[in-house]
Amino acid sequence: xxxxxxxxxxxxxxxxxxxxxxxxxxxxxxxxxxxxxxxxxxxxxxxxxxxxxxxxxxxxxxxxxxxxxxxxxxxxxxxxxxxxxxxxxxxxxxxxxxxxxxxxxxxxxxxxxxxxxxxxxxxxxxxxxxxxxxxxxxxxxxxxxxxxxxxxxxxxxxxxxxxxxxxxxxxxxxxxxxxxxxxxxxxxxxxxxxxxxxxxxxxxxxxxxxxxxxxxxxxxxxxxxxxxxxxxxxxxxxxxxxxxxxxxxxxxxxxxxxxxxxxxxxxxxxxxxxxxxxxxxxxx
Numbered sequence: 001x002x003x004x005x006x007x008x009x010x011x012x013x014x015x016x017x018x019x020x021x022x023x024x025x026x027x028x029x030x031x032x033x034x035x036x037x038x039x040x041x042x043x044x045x046x047x048x049x050x051x052x053x054x055x056x057x058x059x060x061x062x063x064x065x066x067x068x069x070x071x072x073x074x075x076x077x078x079x080x081x082x083x084x085x086x087x088x089x090x091x092x093x094x095x096x097x098x099x100x101x102x103x104x105x106x107x108x109x110x111x112x113x114x115x116x117x118x119x120x121x122x123x124x125x126x127x128x129x130x131x132x133x134x135x136x137x138x139x140x141x142x143x144x145x146x147x148x149x150x151x152x153x154x155x156x157x158x159x160x161x162x163x164x165x166x167x168x169x170x171x172x173x174x175x176x177x178x179x180x181x182x183x184x185x186x187x188x189x190x191x192x193x194x195x196x197x198x199x200x201x202x203x204x205x206x207x208x209x210x211x212x213x214x215x216x217x218x219x220x221x222x223x224x225x226x227x228x229x230x231x232x233x234x235x236x237x238x239x240x241x242x243x244x245x246x247x248x249x250x251x252x253x254x255x256x257x258x259x260x261x262x263x264x265x266x267x268x269x270x271x272x273x274x275x276x277x278x279x280x281x282x283x284x
Contacts, residue, residue: 001019002018002277003050004056004273004277005055005056005276006103007031007058007086010031012028013272013273014027029044038089045094050094050096051280052096052098053097055098055101056106057103058102059150060075060148061102063148072088086100099279099283101144103272104134105125106275106276106278106279107228107271108137109275110271111125112140114267115226115266115267116226116266120223121139122140123136123222124216124220125226128228128232129180129229131152132152132229136222152174153168153171153175154215156208156211158173159207159208164178164186167183175212180231181231188201192231192234196234202236205240210245221253227241227265228265238262242258
């Protein structure tokens with residue numbers, strides 16, 4: 001039996017599965033402060049005998065196994081979670097292998113093995129919602145090094161019609177600062193789901209997303225890019241992003257068919273928890 005934790009800033013999803021990764025039981029726990037949230041996590045897993053646990057966590061986190069703070073959530077603004085030894089707390093409670101990565105890396109792994117990128121060796125998963133984050137699998141392995149990818153903070157050129165100043169506290173007009181859900185709401189005065197029929201909203205959004213996908217494509221050359229998160233439930237964005245990416249690339253490099261290259265997640269909201277179960281299995 002495997003355990004999984006998809007640890008988000010709003011909620012923790014915990015699950016256990018059989019050896020074939022069929023989910024047997026799952027629970028959603030509100031993310032408050034570590035003492036409260038983790039007590040409920042322990043309460044859930046104490047009912048089972050798991051062989052390993054995979055964790056995909058909100059970040060930033062330390063994924064460098066040579067680091068003294070490996071397994072920690074580091075300088076997050078989430079109250080109470082900064083410098084929290086997540087892996088250490090789990091190992092103290094359960095003496096089993098722990099797989100550890102970001103929530104978006106876990107989602108990328110889930111989509112590669114069980115979702116929209118099955119049969120491929122590489123993919124990127126980008127979530128566009130309250131924030132923007134990306135994970136990648138390259139040659140079948142999660143992309144990690146000294147740290148982990150922070151794809152939401154690449155710099156983009158401003159759209160000529162966009163007067164919004166950007167809201168990232170670190171970079172102002174990085175991708176997250178101009179294209180995440182809060183930026184859309186601040187720019188237009190309404191949430192994304194109330195702007196579905198406003199073409200200019202999605203043309204500007206596609207302009208920013210396509211710039212980021214161009215950067216990822218030129219650097220990593222993934223076989224597929226999967227776009228998830230609340231903003232990407234606006235399905236009219238997909239053809240706009242493909243068209244804008246094609247324009248930006250200007251035939252400089254060859255790419256797969258764009259209808260197959262830029263796609264929504266096949267696993268929907270289960271991409272992350274599926275990836276966490278795969279992490280658990282691979283950690284043994």
